[in-house]
Amino acid sequence: MPEYDINSTPIISVSHLGKWYGDFPALVDVSLDVSKGQKIVLCGPSGSGKSTLIRCIARLEDHQEGTLFVVDKERQSGKAASERLNGQVGMVFQHFNLFPHLTVLENCTLAPRLVKKLSEQDAEAIAIKHLEKVKIGEKATCYPPQLSGGQQQRAAIARALCMNPTVLLFDEPTSALDPEMVSEVLDTMVSLAEEGVTMICVTHEMGFAKRVADLVVFMADGKIVEVSKPQEFFAAPQHPRAQLFVRQISGH
Amino acid sequence: MSATFVAHPSTVPVQERRPPEAPSALSVIGTELFGSWPRIIGTAIFAVPIAYLVWWVLDWTFLESVWRADDVEQCKVAVGACWSVIAARFRIILFGLYPYDDQWRSALASLVIVVVAFLSCLPACWTARRVIVCWVAGFAAYLLLMYGGVFGLAKVTTDRWGGLSLTLFVFSAQTVIGMPLAILLMIGRRSHIFVIAKLSAGLIDLLRAIPLLAILFTAAVVAPLALPEMLQGDKLTRVVIGYALFFAAYQAEIIRGGMQGVSEGQAEAARVLGLGKWQSLFYISLPQAFHKALPATVSQFAIAFKETSIITIVGFFDILASGQAAYGAGEWYPYFKEVYIFIGMIYFITVFSLSRYGAYLERRTKNARI
Numbered sequence: 001m002p003e004y005d006i007n008s009t010p011i012i013s014v015s016h017l018g019k020w021y022g023d024f025p026a027l028v029d030v031s032l033d034v035s036k037g038q039k040i041v042l043c044g045p046s047g048s049g050k051s052t053l054i055r056c057i058a059r060l061e062d063h064q065e066g067t068l069f070v071v072d073k074e075r076q077s078g079k080a081a082s083e084r085l086n087g088q089v090g091m092v093f094q095h096f097n098l099f100p101h102l103t104v105l106e107n108c109t110l111a112p113r114l115v116k117k118l119s120e121q122d123a124e125a126i127a128i129k130h131l132e133k134v135k136i137g138e139k140a141t142c143y144p145p146q147l148s149g150g151q152q153q154r155a156a157i158a159r160a161l162c163m164n165p166t167v168l169l170f171d172e173p174t175s176a177l178d179p180e181m182v183s184e185v186l187d188t189m190v191s192l193a194e195e196g197v198t199m200i201c202v203t204h205e206m207g208f209a210k211r212v213a214d215l216v217v218f219m220a221d222g223k224i225v226e227v228s229k230p231q232e233f234f235a236a237p238q239h240p241r242a243q244l245f246v247r248q249i250s251g252h
Numbered sequence: 253m254s255a256t257f258v259a260h261p262s263t264v265p266v267q268e269r270r271p272p273e274a275p276s277a278l279s280v281i282g283t284e285l286f287g288s289w290p291r292i293i294g295t296a297i298f299a300v301p302i303a304y305l306v307w308w309v310l311d312w313t314f315l316e317s318v319w320r321a322d323d324v325e326q327c328k329v330a331v332g333a334c335w336s337v338i339a340a341r342f343r344i345i346l347f348g349l350y351p352y353d354d355q356w357r358s359a360l361a362s363l364v365i366v367v368v369a370f371l372s373c374l375p376a377c378w379t380a381r382r383v384i385v386c387w388v389a390g391f392a393a394y395l396l397l398m399y400g401g402v403f404g405l406a407k408v409t410t411d412r413w414g415g416l417s418l419t420l421f422v423f424s425a426q427t428v429i430g431m432p433l434a435i436l437l438m439i440g441r442r443s444h445i446f447v448i449a450k451l452s453a454g455l456i457d458l459l460r461a462i463p464l465l466a467i468l469f470t471a472a473v474v475a476p477l478a479l480p481e482m483l484q485g486d487k488l489t490r491v492v493i494g495y496a497l498f499f500a501a502y503q504a505e506i507i508r509g510g511m512q513g514v515s516e517g518q519a520e521a522a523r524v525l526g527l528g529k530w531q532s533l534f535y536i537s538l539p540q541a542f543h544k545a546l547p548a549t550v551s552q553f554a555i556a557f558k559e560t561s562i563i564t565i566v567g568f569f570d571i572l573a574s575g576q577a578a579y580g581a582g583e584w585y586p587y588f589k590e591v592y593i594f595i596g597m598i599y600f601i602t603v604f605s606l607s608r609y610g611a612y613l614e615r616r617t618k619n620a621r622i
């Protein structure tokens with residue numbers, strides 16, 4: 001089944017990553033390679049360091065130890081704040097973080113125009129293509145607060161896609177949504193996965209993980225404690241923490 | 253009736269239901285004023301003095317008033333307002349001591365400022381380039397007309413500028429110079445570079461700790477003693493810069509307050525998309541900060557307009573001081589009320605327009621609900 005090539009050089013290579021908040025170790029010796037086209041689901045109990053890891057990869061946080069390769073480039077520790085990013089690593093946030101003073105269309109065209117220097121027409125054409133793909137083409141001229149949560153999150157996905165990212169990071173994209181809107185966002189993510197978009201996704205949606213993930217990475221206390229195929233992970237987790245976690249999210 | 257509670261599915265089709273008729277505004281007011289005996293009595297108690305006051309104002313302002321410029325004799329016997337003082341002396345109020353024959357220049361210059369201010373309030377004008385072009389051209393035209401010395405216009409030094417014309421200039425120049433300064437100070441204060449952050453914070457706190465009067469005195473009187481001749485410039489220039497610094501210190505804190513209301517996630521999203529620090533600031537954070545700070549900003553502009561009158565303390569004749577000069581000369585002395593009412597109306601129109609404009613901006617962005 002895997003459409004990705006495990007032998008190619010990984011797009012993201014995290015090795016022996018360490019990160020502290022003050023004296024508190026948020027990431028301890030974390031190593032993870034992601035190849036092109038691979039879908040990783042990251043899960044674990046609250047406070048286990050999932051967001052921290054994904055934010056380190058996005059360069060929103062600095063790591064202090066180990067090495068980090070993201071899309072052909074080694075990212076130095078201690079330099080995250082001053083590094084100019086280029087949209088190659090797309091990120092979808094739990095709280096959408098759409099720009100409320102811009103229309104949905106402007107949200108999608110701003111970065112392509114400013115960063116990629118696309119003309120207004122080109123940027124709009126791309127934006128409309130992606131907005132239609134996530135099925136909110138008719139909301140292009142609305143402001144984000146006029147949209148439902150699910151629509152906002154899909155707009156945020158479209159905004160990330162407009163930069164044509166090499167990899168997409170999702171940090172609990174459905175956990176701020178009302179239950180009836182979760183599936184529309186997950187469906188969008190499934191179709192992206194089927195197109196072969198590389199993604200790392202923090203989520204507790206078991207159905208989604210089983211359907212699209214190549215690997216489930218389970219974290220606890222800032223460490224990766226288990227890596228396995230989704231079917232195996234949810235059916236027979238090995239580590240006691242993972243067993244507890246699977247029991248809890250399955251509602252038993 | 254027994255207290256049984258029944259729940260059953262609604263059987264009426266939704267389409268057939270209309271909301272109950274809302275009462276009209278008139279009937280609401282009617283009920284509020286005359287809905288019950290205590291209300292009728294209350295209304296009567298207040299209506300009589302209010303009606304009397306309104307009648308008295310109308311009578312004084314219009315019915316018994318004198319309007320023509322050469323009617324000073326009639327003013328002495330009339331019970332109403334003596335608007336003749338305005339007709340006779342309005343040039344002093346508008347232009348101060350500006351040479352009589354050249355006052356058309358002062359009028360035209362004021363018009364330029366008003367037009368440019370109006371233009372830069374239009375959303376169509378809101379690109380950095382357009383705003384800069386508008387105001388550079390506007391101030392150039394103002395200074396050229398007022399100062400003269402070229403194109404056959406006689407030179408009129410700034411000590412003779414005055415009236416509404418001067419007030420408009422001091423107000424627009426202090427805000428147009430002060431606003432970019434405010435943004436700079438705000439950026440400085442939020443800087444990660446320790447020295448810049450502390451310097452900006454120190455400057456803001458210092459400027460806010462000194463009374464405006466002291467700043468103006470320093471600019472007008474002390475600065476020439478301290479600065480070398482070539483840096484001194486004109487007294488009016490120094491005073492306007494003093495005003496601008498004072499405005500900038502307060503406005504910087506207002507914008508900073510707005511920035512604190514913009515969530516961290518906004519800048520993070522901008523950064524991940526590839527926007528640079530400055531792009532993120534000017535396209536994402538600042539517009540939202542300004543929106544949040546709009547009510548306070550409008551107040552700051554209103555305060556700035558009214559505080560232009562303090563400029564008399566350093567020897568300039570703004571509209572208020574010119575008004576004093578207008579009735580101060582002999583025969584018009586008793587009619588100072590009319591002069592102050594006239595000037596009050598000008599202040600009111602300006603500040604009221606400002607607050608209406610603020611309300612328009614809020615309505616304009618209400619969909620965005622920033």
Ligand SMILES: Nc1ncnc2c1ncn2[C@@H]1O[C@H](COP(=O)(O)OP(=O)(O)OP(=O)(O)O)[C@@H](O)[C@H]1O
Nearest residue numbers: 021022024026044045046047048049050051052053
């Ligand atoms: N800015 C910060 N300052 C101090 N400690 C932090 C900070 N951010 C996160 N932490 C701590 O680091 C640990 C890992 O946090 P992280 O947000 O990565 O967890 P998470 O796995 O994403 O949890 P959740 O499922 O609740 O989102 C937590 O114990 C948290 O308290």
Ligand SMILES: [Mg+2]
Nearest residue numbers: 050051052172
């Ligand atoms: Mg998290």
